Amino acid sequence: MGKRERQESVTGIKGIGDKTAKLFEKCGVRTIDDLLTYYPRGYDHYKTPVRACDVRPGEINAVKLTIIGRVTLRRVRNLSIIAFEAADQTGKLRMAYFNSPYLMSSLKSGTTHIFRGMVQKKGSFLEMDQPKIYKDVEYAALLGTLQPRYPLVKGLSNNTVSKAVSAAFKSAGEFEEFVPADILGRLSLVSFSQAVYNIHFPKNEKSLEDARRRLAYNEFLLFVLQLRLLKANQEDIPNAYPMIETSDTTRFLEKLPYKLTGAQERAWEDIKADITGKSVMNRLIQGDVGSGKTVLAMLALLMTASNGYQGALMAPTEVLAAQHYESFMGLIKKYNIDNLKPVLLTGSLSAKDKKEAQRQIKEGEVNCIIGTNALIQAKVEYKNLALVVTDEQHRFGVRQRESLAGKGMNTHVLAMSATPIPRTLAIILYGDLHISIVDELPMGRLPIKNCVVGTDYRPKAYKFIADQVAMGHQAYVICPMVEEGELDGVENVTDYSEKLRENLPPSVRVEMLHGKMKPDQKDRIMDAFARKDIDVLVSTTVIEVGINVPNATVMMIENSERFGLSQLHQLRGRVGRGDAQSYCIFLNTSESDEAKERLDTMNKTNDGFKIAEEDLKQRGPGDLFGVRQSGELNFRVGDIYHDSDLVKESAMDADRILNEDPELSSIQYSVLRNVLTTKSANLVDFATL
Numbered sequence: 001m002g003k004r005e006r007q008e009s010v011t012g013i014k015g016i017g018d019k020t021a022k023l024f025e026k027c028g029v030r031t032i033d034d035l036l037t038y039y040p041r042g043y044d045h046y047k048t049p050v051r052a053c054d055v056r057p058g059e060i061n062a063v064k065l066t067i068i069g070r071v072t073l074r075r076v077r078n079l080s081i082i083a084f085e086a087a088d089q090t091g092k093l094r095m096a097y098f099n100s101p102y103l104m105s106s107l108k109s110g111t112t113h114i115f116r117g118m119v120q121k122k123g124s125f126l127e128m129d130q131p132k133i134y135k136d137v138e139y140a141a142l143l144g145t146l147q148p149r150y151p152l153v154k155g156l157s158n159n160t161v162s163k164a165v166s167a168a169f170k171s172a173g174e175f176e177e178f179v180p181a182d183i184l185g186r187l188s189l190v191s192f193s194q195a196v197y198n199i200h201f202p203k204n205e206k207s208l209e210d211a212r213r214r215l216a217y218n219e220f221l222l223f224v225l226q227l228r229l230l231k232a233n234q235e236d237i238p239n240a241y242p243m244i245e246t247s248d249t250t251r252f253l254e255k256l257p258y259k260l261t262g263a264q265e266r267a268w269e270d271i272k273a274d275i276t277g278k279s280v281m282n283r284l285i286q287g288d289v290g291s292g293k294t295v296l297a298m299l300a301l302l303m304t305a306s307n308g309y310q311g312a313l314m315a316p317t318e319v320l321a322a323q324h325y326e327s328f329m330g331l332i333k334k335y336n337i338d339n340l341k342p343v344l345l346t347g348s349l350s351a352k353d354k355k356e357a358q359r360q361i362k363e364g365e366v367n368c369i370i371g372t373n374a375l376i377q378a379k380v381e382y383k384n385l386a387l388v389v390t391d392e393q394h395r396f397g398v399r400q401r402e403s404l405a406g407k408g409m410n411t412h413v414l415a416m417s418a419t420p421i422p423r424t425l426a427i428i429l430y431g432d433l434h435i436s437i438v439d440e441l442p443m444g445r446l447p448i449k450n451c452v453v454g455t456d457y458r459p460k461a462y463k464f465i466a467d468q469v470a471m472g473h474q475a476y477v478i479c480p481m482v483e484e485g486e487l488d489g490v491e492n493v494t495d496y497s498e499k500l501r502e503n504l505p506p507s508v509r510v511e512m513l514h515g516k517m518k519p520d521q522k523d524r525i526m527d528a529f530a531r532k533d534i535d536v537l538v539s540t541t542v543i544e545v546g547i548n549v550p551n552a553t554v555m556m557i558e559n560s561e562r563f564g565l566s567q568l569h570q571l572r573g574r575v576g577r578g579d580a581q582s583y584c585i586f587l588n589t590s591e592s593d594e595a596k597e598r599l600d601t602m603n604k605t606n607d608g609f610k611i612a613e614e615d616l617k618q619r620g621p622g623d624l625f626g627v628r629q630s631g632e633l634n635f636r637v638g639d640i641y642h643d644s645d646l647v648k649e650s651a652m653d654a655d656r657i658l659n660e661d662p663e664l665s666s667i668q669y670s671v672l673r674n675v676l677t678t679k680s681a682n683l684v685d686f687a688t689l
């Protein structure tokens with residue numbers, strides 16, 4: 001099978017009918033190519049069995065034990081339970097099987113088996129529920145292998161996906177190599193084809209890590225190349241929209257109820273120097289959550305407007321765009337900022353409203369366009385766009401620049417990000433971007449109080465939330481899932497909001513929010529929360545990016561062990577945005593020591609840079625899968641912290657390649673050029689949930 005056939009539907013694979021294809025579609029898998037690049041989110045590792053005294057609660061363990069004492073079969077209502085104890089010289093475990101009476105014949109007292117399953121601590125006992133049973137030879141065949149675990153939807157089993165992927169490979173042929181051989185040799189990278197195969201079916205940890213590194217390198221190289229090509233088009237572009245400082249911004253600053261922090265002040269000076277200077281602005285503002293980046297955006301947009309130009313503010317979500325719009329409108333009214341005329345333009349506007357907004361933009365009736373990527377669609381015509389601000393999305397900024405450059409507009413670009421990237425990496429990744437770091441929180445902020453707790457703390461947490469609501473505050477509760485899914489013990493927003501309604505006083509208004517809702521529905525809920533018509537918002541991580549409701553003082557995160565530390569930090573950043581004391585409750589539902597240790601980091605510091613560092617230290621290569629990091633710079637496989645060496649190498653390689661062949665026009669780069677042009681849309685795609 002070649003490249004063309006891989007674009008065909010997955011129904012071409014034996015065993016995939018329309019029904020399964022529909023399920024795959026829910027996972028974003030339509031073509032065979034999609035399937036081959038539907039990477040596992042983790043692996044089941046068949047390790048050497050451990051001794052009973054070495055099992056680790058909260059994890060999957062394999063252990064070779066002899067059944068001691070009696071094997072009992074009980075009935076509880078319509079459930080049948082097999083229970084027994086099994087031991088080696090070092091200790092014993094309790095075992096339980098449900099509705100599997102046929103196992104009685106093989107589970108005889110005195111027989112020895114390898115048991116593999118999740119170990120739980122129950123009181124002073126260790127227990128394994130439903131462990132798989134293996135004979136020595138069976139286990140030996142699996143030993144050392146890693147079996148893929150795929151992201152699933154209800155109705156789609158891991159086995160189905162794994163089989164389909166395997167079948168697809170049988171006929172898939174080679175993936176065309178686009179990285180020059182000398183680079184592969186220098187960095188000891190495996191071939192593209194081998195990497196794609198091994199990311200699904202690694203023979204061992206080494207082959208998994210080799211595959212991961214190769215795919216990470218691909219992502220970085222293409223990303224950096226794309227940036228560099230863009231930069232080549234933008235180098236030293238004269239400032240086509242020179243501005244002067246007007247009284248509008250100084251007056252606005254005088255009216256604000258607070259003084260800018262030193263760091264905000266410096267960033268504002270940087271911005272002013274750029275837009276009044278000789279070349280076009282390309283600036284990244286990097287500041288921790290809550291450091292006050294929005295006001296910088298507003299100042300830049302106000303200055304642009306009072307110079308007679310238009311500016312745009314782009315947010316990664318409709319919710320965030322709507323919130324920026326509301327807060328701008330609020331400030332404009334309060335402080336009579338007549339010269340700034342915002343309009344909201346998002347994908348969920350009705351066709352009529354969209355048309356009207358577009359007309360106002362084209363005719364220059366508005367000068368501050370706030371919205372999502374609907375803004376950059378070719379249809380929108382600006383009268384005189386001079387500045388684009390992108391909020392909370394590095395890569396968004398890249399795409400934006402590309403799109404604008406494509407239209408021949410060399411506007412000023414200001415990218416704002418809360419992802420703490422060490423300056424050295426940022427310079428490699430963003431080359432020509434100038435960087436201002438806002439590393440100071442507004443005065444008078446009380447540090448957020450944190451606690452990491454187990455599930456038995458829930459009643460207390462609910463009481464605490466109820467008390468805070470009674471004091472007039474609001475709370476967020478985050479769950480990893482939208483609705484009941486295939487994952488046991490993982491909370492979902494739908495059931496959880498019901499549960500909260502039952503557990504909180506009836507006067508507490510609980511609502512839910514998640515990414516599967518329609519945009520206007522999401523907006524309505526966010527608005528209601530901002531207006532204090534909702535007390536407790538149960539949400540997925542859609543809430544993660546930039547939402548600002550200073551009255552919210554509690555953030556409770558269910559299954560917090562399932563999130564990356566940087567992401568937890570972003571979530572926590574939704575509280576502690578006002579004067580009141582705020583709290584973050586990390587609910588740890590895992591019993592593993594590692595999870596506890598990781599979460600304790602959140603307890604120790606509120607500093608985003610420190611957390612990013614710690615996050616990196618604590619993760620091993622296998623952990624890089626499945627832990628979703630913050631929404632920005634989220635490569636599918638690569639991790640800019642963990643793979644920082646590859647980021648550096650890929651940047652060097654990109655520069656060398658372009659030095660040699662600036663247009664990638666020679667034969668040896670033809671595949672690379674092809675990949676860049678066809679994949680570019682994916683590359684700068686941003687995370688959605």
Ligand code: ADP
Nearest residue numbers: 258259260261289290291292293294295442548
């Ligand atoms: P982020 O950097 O996370 O985007 P925001 O811009 O949303 O943060 O600011 C968070 C909150 O801090 C907002 O309510 C904003 O009004 C407030 N704020 C911003 N700058 C200051 C300041 N210098 N002093 C006091 N409060 C500020």
Ligand code: MG
Nearest residue numbers: 293294391546
């Ligand atoms: Mg923000």
